[in-house]
Amino acid sequence: MKRGMVVVGAILIQLALGAIYAWSVFTPSLVAEGWSKANTQYVFAIGLASFAIVMVYAGKKLNTWGPQRLSWIGGIVLGLGYLLAGLLGGTNFWVLCILIGLIGGAGIGFAYVVPIAVGMRWFPDKKGMITGLAVAGFGFGAMLWVKLAGEWGNLIANMGLASTFSIYGIAFAIMVIIGGLWMKFPPAGWKPEGFEAKQASTTKNADDREFTSSDMLGKVQFYLIFLTFVFSAGAGLMSIGLMKLYPMETLQNAGMSVAQASAIAGTAMAVFFSLANGLGRIIWGLLSDKLGRKTSIIIMTATQGTIVILFTYMAGNELLLYLGATLIGFNFGGNFALFPTITADTFGAKNVGQNYPFVFLAYGVGGILGPILGGKMGDLGNFPLAFTISGIAVLLGTVLTILVKPAKKS
Numbered sequence: 001m002k003r004g005m006v007v008v009g010a011i012l013i014q015l016a017l018g019a020i021y022a023w024s025v026f027t028p029s030l031v032a033e034g035w036s037k038a039n040t041q042y043v044f045a046i047g048l049a050s051f052a053i054v055m056v057y058a059g060k061k062l063n064t065w066g067p068q069r070l071s072w073i074g075g076i077v078l079g080l081g082y083l084l085a086g087l088l089g090g091t092n093f094w095v096l097c098i099l100i101g102l103i104g105g106a107g108i109g110f111a112y113v114v115p116i117a118v119g120m121r122w123f124p125d126k127k128g129m130i131t132g133l134a135v136a137g138f139g140f141g142a143m144l145w146v147k148l149a150g151e152w153g154n155l156i157a158n159m160g161l162a163s164t165f166s167i168y169g170i171a172f173a174i175m176v177i178i179g180g181l182w183m184k185f186p187p188a189g190w191k192p193e194g195f196e197a198k199q200a201s202t203t204k205n206a207d208d209r210e211f212t213s214s215d216m217l218g219k220v221q222f223y224l225i226f227l228t229f230v231f232s233a234g235a236g237l238m239s240i241g242l243m244k245l246y247p248m249e250t251l252q253n254a255g256m257s258v259a260q261a262s263a264i265a266g267t268a269m270a271v272f273f274s275l276a277n278g279l280g281r282i283i284w285g286l287l288s289d290k291l292g293r294k295t296s297i298i299i300m301t302a303t304q305g306t307i308v309i310l311f312t313y314m315a316g317n318e319l320l321l322y323l324g325a326t327l328i329g330f331n332f333g334g335n336f337a338l339f340p341t342i343t344a345d346t347f348g349a350k351n352v353g354q355n356y357p358f359v360f361l362a363y364g365v366g367g368i369l370g371p372i373l374g375g376k377m378g379d380l381g382n383f384p385l386a387f388t389i390s391g392i393a394v395l396l397g398t399v400l401t402i403l404v405k406p407a408k409k410s
Contacts, residue, residue: 003122003123003186003192005182006115006118006119006122006123006130006182006183007119007130007133007134008179008182009115009178009179009180009181009182009183010115010116010118010119010130010133010134010137010179010182010183011115011133011134011136011137011179012137012175012176012178012179013071013075013111013114013115013134013137013175013176013179013180013183014112014115014134014135014136014137014138014141015137015138015140015141015144015175016075016078016141016171016172016175016176016179017074017078017108017111017112017137017138017141017172017176018137018138018139018140018141018142018143018144018145019078019082019104019108019141019142019145019168019172020044020047020048020051020104020105020108020142021138021139021141021142022141022142022144022145022146022149023040023043023044023047023100024044024146025145025146025149025150025156026040026149026156026161026164026165027040029156029161030091030096030161033091035091035093039093042093042097042101043093043096043097043100043101044101045101046097046101046102046105047100047101047102047104047105047108048105048364048367049105049364050101050102050103050104050105050106050108050109051105051106051108051109051112052109052357052360052361052363052364053109054105054106054108054109054110055109055110055112055113055357055360056357056358056361057109058070058074058109058110058111058112058113058114058357059113059213059353059354059355059356059357059358060213060354062113062114062117062353062354063353063354066184067114067117067118067180067183067184067185067353068180068181068183068184070110070111070114070183071110071111071114071115071176071179071180071183072176072177072180073107073110073111074107074108074109074110074111074112074114074176075107075111075172075173075174075175075176075177075179075180076107076173076176076177077103077104077106077107077110078103078104078106078107078108078111078169078172078173078176079107079169079170079171079172079173079174079176080103080107080169080173081099081100081102081103081104081106081107081169082099082100082104082165082166082168082169082172083165083166083169083170083173084099084169085099085100085104085162085165085166085169086161086162086163086164086165086166086167086168086169087162087166088162089162090160090161090162090164090165091161091162100165107172111176111180112138113353113356113357114180114183114353115134115137115179115183116131116134116135116340116352116353116356117352117353117356118183118184118185119131119133119134120340120341120344120349120352121185121186121349121350122186122192123192124191124192124195124349125192125195126289127289127341127344127345127349128284128285128286128287128288128289128293128296128337128338128341129282129285129286129289130285131285131336131337131340131341132281132282132283132284132285132286132337133281133282133285135281135285135333135336135337135340136278136279136281136282136333136337138281138336139274139277139278139281139333139336140278142274143274143278145168149164149168155167209347209348209407210347210348210350210351211347211348211351211355211407211409212351212354213351213354213355213358215347215409216347216355216358216407217358219347219407221346221347221404221405221407222347222358222359224400224401224403224404225339225342225343225346225359225400225401225404226358226359226361226362227362227397227400228297228301228397228398228400228401229335229339229359229360229362229363229366229397230362230365230366230369230397231301231366231390231393231394231396231397232300232301232304232331232332232335232366232394232397233332233335233362233363233366233367233370234365234366234367234369234370234373234390234393235304235305235308235328235332235366235370235390235391235393235394236304236328236331236332236335236366236370237366237367237370237371238370238371238373238374238386238387238390239273239308239311239328239332239387239390240269240273240332241370241371241374241375242374242378242383242386243265243268243269243273243325244262244265244266244268244269245265245378246315246378246383247261247264247265247268247315247316247321248261248262248265249261249383250315250316251264251265251315251316251318251321253316254316254317264318264321265321267322268321268322268324268325269325272322272325272326272329273325273326273328273329274329275326275329276325276326276327276328276329276330276333277329277330277332277333278333279330279333280329280330280331280332280333280334280337281333281334281336281337282337283330283334284296284300284330284331284333284334284337284338285337285338285341288337288338288341293338293341293342293345294342294345294401294404296334296338297338297339297342297401298398298401298402300331300334300335300338301331301394301395301397301398301401302395302398303327303331304327304328304331304332304391304394305391305392305393305394305395305397305398306391306395307324307327307328307331307391308328308387308390308391308394309387309388309391309392310324310391311324311328311387311391312383312384312387312388335363339356339359339360339362340352340356340359342404343355343356343359344356346404346406346407347407370390373386373389373390374386374390377389
């Protein structure tokens with residue numbers, strides 16, 4: 001099998017899985033149907049939790065079930081969740097919590113790790129590149145589904161919410177099933193022509209670099225990487241949650257009308273942050289192949305921490321707001337290319353499908369802590385303090401990453 005097709009399959013799968021970040025396009029219709037804003041977020045929160053938890057289980061089953069079957073299970077489960085939600089009317093709170101939140105999130109969790117694990121086996125010489133391309137599909141997928149439901153395809157306006165759910169469910173399943181055709185591990189011992197695995201100076205053979213999940217959880221390196229991911233993801237997710245609300249407030253304080261402030265803040269989020277988020281996944285992945293994963297994370301977190309702190313001085317100026325949104329989005333996207341690869345570099349590429357889901361739980365922790373911090377500080381009228389605290393935490397992650405040393409087996 002030509003390994004280039006693995007790239008095609010990985011991107012196709014991740015484009016479909018990016019559905020979870022497109023949830024916001026459905027919420028105005030649900031609010032119009034009488035939902036509270038809080039209820040719309042419960043579906044999203046359940047989806048994220050289901051995604052992260054099922055991903056750990058899927059990682060354990062990767063070698064047993066095989067990557068192709070695991071991806072197909074994920075695509076079918078995700079597709080059925082959305083299809084059934086549409087067939088059942090698409091507006092009942094508990095139905096959507098179960099079918100799109102719990103079941104849809106589970107489908108994403110089953111399939112998400114497959115392109116990463118398979119890609120690293122086929123591209124041991126370009127782990128950053130393949131991971132960046134795969135997870136970029138996830139980021140750009142969100143934009144695709146938002147635009148098709150909204151201004152590009154007008155699916156919700158022309159066909160209604162229920163039909164849009166059903167159409168998406170069928171599309172998700174087909175895309176993941178087709179992409180899964182190339183989700184196969186290379187033959188045992190296969191290496192690309194001319195590739196020589198880099199041996200760390202502290203290791204004697206390949207087995208010394210391959211850790212099981214239980215081995216990994218007993219190493220301090222895991223907790224250093226985990227906490228860095230918590231801080232970095234938390235700051236990014238808090239910024240996403242406040243990227244419109246906080247700049248609107250500061251721009252109005254600078255003398256702009258509500259309409260002007262809303263348009264500028266919306267552009268910062270929908271264009272500058274979103275595009276940089278997708279590009280950051282690819283570019284940070286490519287850079288990490290040249291600079292090394294640890295060095296890349298140190299640069300990324302040091303830059304991110306500084307920009308998040310400075311964002312309080314940037315949000316009230318249109319051009320500086322666009323710059324800040326771009327840099328924060330770019331570095332936020334880098335998380336999803338760099339943390340899978342540092343997991344592989346530290347604990348072995350062979351078991352990354354089992355090990356990375358445990359590291360990825362940090363994203364869930366950051367997803368709770370960051371937005372809650374932003375919301376609490378906002379209620380107190382002190383958004384700048386939220387950004388300052390988050391920025392300092394990310395800089396702490398820089399220090400933790402500096403402390404990461406090659407793992408050794410006991």
